[in-house]
Amino acid sequence: MRFAMIAAAALALAGCNVGHKDAPDRTHVAPPTEGVTDAMIAAADAGEWLTYGRDYAEQRFSPLTQVDDKSVGKLGLAWFADLDTARGQEATPLMHDGVLYVTSAWSKLYAYDAATGQLKWSYDPKVPRETLVRACCDAVNRGVALYGDKVYLGTLDGRLVALNQKDGTVAWSKLAVPDQENYTITGAPRAAKGLILLGSGGSEYKARGYIAAYDWKTGNEVWRFNTVPGNPADGFDKDGVNAKAMEAAAKTWGGEWWKLGGGGTVWDSIVYDPQTNLVLFGTGNAEPWNPDAIDRGTGDALYTASIVAVDADTGQYRWHFQETPEDRWDFDSDAQIMLADLEIDGQQRHVAMHAPKNGYFYVLDAKTGKFLNAKPFATQNWTTGIDPVTGKPTINPEARYEKTGKPFISLPSAMGAHSWQPMSMSTKTGLVYIPTNQVAAAYLAQKGWKESDIGFQIGLDSGKTAMPADKAARAAAKAATTGALLAWDPVKQAKAWVVEHKGPWNGGTLATAGNLVFQGNAASEFVAYRADTGAKLWSFPTQTGVIAAPMTYSINGEQYVAVLAGWGGVYDLATGIVADKSGPVRNISRLLVFKLGATGKLPAPPPMAEQVLDPPPFTGTEAQVAKGSDLYARYCSVCHGDAAIAGALVPDLRHSAALGYPDTIKSVVIEGALSHNGMVSFAKALRPEDAEAIRQYLIKRANEDAKLEGNSPKRK
CATH class of the missing domain: 1.10.760.10 (Cytochrome c-like domain)
Structure with missing residues (x-):
């Protein structure tokens, strides 16, 4: 029923402009009628994987059943492809018409024959290596969008590139970011209604967050929504579409926030909802983290750390829900947003579900943004509770470290109780499968902090909170640092089951109708679990940590399961003594593809130095x-x-x-x-x-x- 409703809505909206009177002229932005179309993404053919979360709902649930809880033990390596980038691998491959499209670090793109692994073409955007200085979290890329006869790629240095699916030749390339000093792109674009939707990273630098929509044929920008108001002296929103929204947001900021951009970047979570004709997206942290660094005060700092909804045709503001007011802990709301139809309090509701960094699982009305409920899915101490009517948290006074002048040991940390690694949902079990982290961190405001022309601009005294050279302290930190695969009931707002991992920063998840959940982990395994109980059914040694999410597809009656392997990301880079909690790990970047009865083997890994x-x-x-x-x-x-x-x-x-x-x-x-x-x-x-x-x-x-x-x- 859910898929049929989305498909019908997409078809109804495909050829018309249902925007408001102030909508820009979009007559030239017609969605494709051949190749990958809106209706195809909405209907989500079982054998293909056409968008980042498989369909517009982004549930990452596959109806394929050939590989199930009885046959999964026969799963073997069908083929693999070595990648030439030894950095973190975070992409979800897409599959259409027998071709598997996958990105690697440094925004490289590969197209493989999905059955044999033969490379059909590749594209290297030649991102300057100097770009790393403004990339907070490794040279990663999370994937592409397929639309019409094109494949769309966001590059680390801020370009949006359209390539022809057939041969990888460049159709057009546009600089998408405001400047190439403070912004990067790591997220996967989304496509809907003739538009390519994309944001950027940069909330630790001097970036002003935004989401923009581009014409799929030309790359011309159609609309842009800024997530943080600019300098009030310049007026709010020149075209007037979002002037009221920006003016309202400005009242929640203090100091001269615009001088450092304000943060709030849309670096990952974007979802188009054809049922409401809204684009929902998550926003990043306020910048700087320390509010006193710019005299920001204790205002909400809208629209940071929020879910925001805008009209898909015009980019006009419709609603927002702020999950972390006054964000001073880097509790981004950029984790994947998922749409579903659930029975809440005896009433059928079309909802948006979210498990952001801050440790709460939120259920909102997708049309209005009304708060329905939220419960903590992980240990957290930044609040003392949450209002059951408004969803507004009561902030722990000790968590306002800039006010106390003392270190605040926070759970979660900036790594998040759940970060970008995608969750999935099974329509068979009704459960959501979340890769969770338990990583603590100390926050201490730096006195007399001044901005600089390079590097992070967060206002913390991280030198004073660094891990001491003390065995007991290090042992305690390692013991407290863990991770898990959590099965969460979004209706009951309760844990169904949990699988404890050696450490945090494990891969995203895939749920299938075969009563399976797939997840790679930081301990160099790719694992299949029973979706209803969490029992471990199968595993494969990947020789490297897995942080990306798997996907599945079918060709000529055979089901394949694919995952990108390659350890990395911000956890490995920044966390010091606890980075190897799951064991010694190195980067061996590969695309791994499995099917029943396959007997392929990986070459022996080189010895660890x-x-x-x-x-x-x-x-x-x-x-x-x-x-x-x-x-x-x-x-x-x-x-x-x-x-x-x-x-x-x-x-x-x-x-x-x-x-x-x-x-x-x-x-x-x-x-x-x-x-x-x-x-x-x-x-x-x-x-x-x-x-x-x-x-x-x-x-x-x-x-x-x-x-x-x-x-x-x-x-x-």
């Missing part, structure tokens, strides 16, 4: 270390790890052979000697004596850890 801390002696001063700690935390830790303990993707600077050579460190940090590898010059913010302070801090940290670890070798 052993590293021994053997730093030069510390010869600096404690003043240098204090300064270096602060500078490292602000400019280096997001890639090289908390307390200078790196994950698997980037060099661990405690082991650097350059530590003994001041001029070498200066040439890298100040002169940009490794810019071609993504390590750009920080001369905009740092001086030579700052580079020396960072070097002395790293030497001090390396000596502390060598003593703590007894120079024992570490696999990497």
Whole structure:
């Protein structure tokens, strides 16, 4: 019934403009009638996977049943494809007309024969490696959109590219972001009603969030909704369509927020609802995180950390629901939004469901945004409760760290109780399957913080909250850092079952009518569980952590299950000592495709290298270390790890052979000697004596850890 309703609505809307009197002229934006159409995406043919969440509802549920809870034990590797990018892999492949389209890190795109794995074509947008300096969370990409005869790709450096599905030739390419200093694109575009929908990342930099709609044929921008008001002196929204919405939002901000953009970026969650003709999307954190850094006060800072709905034809504001008012913890609402028809309190409702970073599972009326209910699906301490009528949280006074002047140990952390890794829902069990994290973090406002011309602009004193060189503290942090696969009943708002994982940052999920849930994990496994009970039925060793979500398709009567494997992302980059909680892991980036009866095998992985801390002696001063700690935390830790303990993707600077050579460190940090590898010059913010302070801090940290670890070798 659900799929039929969406298909009918899509067909009814496909050729007409039902916008309001102030709608722009869209007569030139006709949706495609051949190739991939709105009706095809809405109806979601069982054998294909045409959009990021499979259909417009983004439930990631497949009606295929050949692989089920009885036959899944016979699942084997049908084919695999090695990727030439050793970074985090986050994309969901799409499949249409026998071709599998998948992106890898650095926004590269590949088209494979979906049955044999033969490469049909590939496209490299040649993203400059220097782009990493404005990419908060690795050089990742989450996928493409298929529409008409085109495939649409957002690139890390901010372009929207349309390629011909047949041969990968470029039809057009547009710069989509306002500038190439503060914005990136990592999310998958969505397509509906002749429009390609896309936002950007950048809420840790100087970005002003937005979502834009582009003509699928030409790439011309049709409408744009800014998620944060601009400078009031310039007026609100020049074309007048969203002037009232922007004026209302401005009343919830303090200080001169527009000077740093304000954040609120739409970096992942976008869903088109043909039943209401609305585009629903999630927004990121307010910027800076620390409200006192710009005298933001304790206003709601709309429309950050919210779900917002706009008219699909015009981009005009329709409603919003803010999940995290006053966001100062990076509790983005960019996790996937899911549509469904549920019976709530005895009444059939068309709802939007959301499990954002902040730890609550929300159910909203999809047409009006009315709050229906919310319950915590994970441990959280930033609130003392939530109003059952309005959904407004009561913020824990201790969580306002800029007011207390003390560190706040928060659950969840900026990693989120649930981050971007997609959840799924089974129409057979009625359950939602959520990859959850339990990762704590300390937030401390930095006194006298000033903005800089490069790097994060969050206003925190991360140097003072870095993990100490203390065995007991580290052991406690590791013990408290976990992850799980949670089966959640969205009607009862209660846990149905849970599978505990070794650690956090596990892959997205896929539910199927075969009573299965598939998920890859950080412990280098791809696993199938019973959807009704959570019993583990099958697994495959992936040789690397899996953070992407799987998908499934069918060709010539055979069902395939595909997943992108490749460890990475912000958790590996930034979390330091807990990054390897699931065990030593490295990046071996591959596309893995399975079917029943297949017997393929992966080549043996290379041995993991052993590293021994053997730093030069510390010869600096404690003043240098204090300064270096602060500078490292602000400019280096997001890639090289908390307390200078790196994950698997980037060099661990405690082991650097350059530590003994001041001029070498200066040439890298100040002169940009490794810019071609993504390590750009920080001369905009740092001086030579700052580079020396960072070097002395790293030497001090390396000596502390060598003593703590007894120079024992570490696999990497």
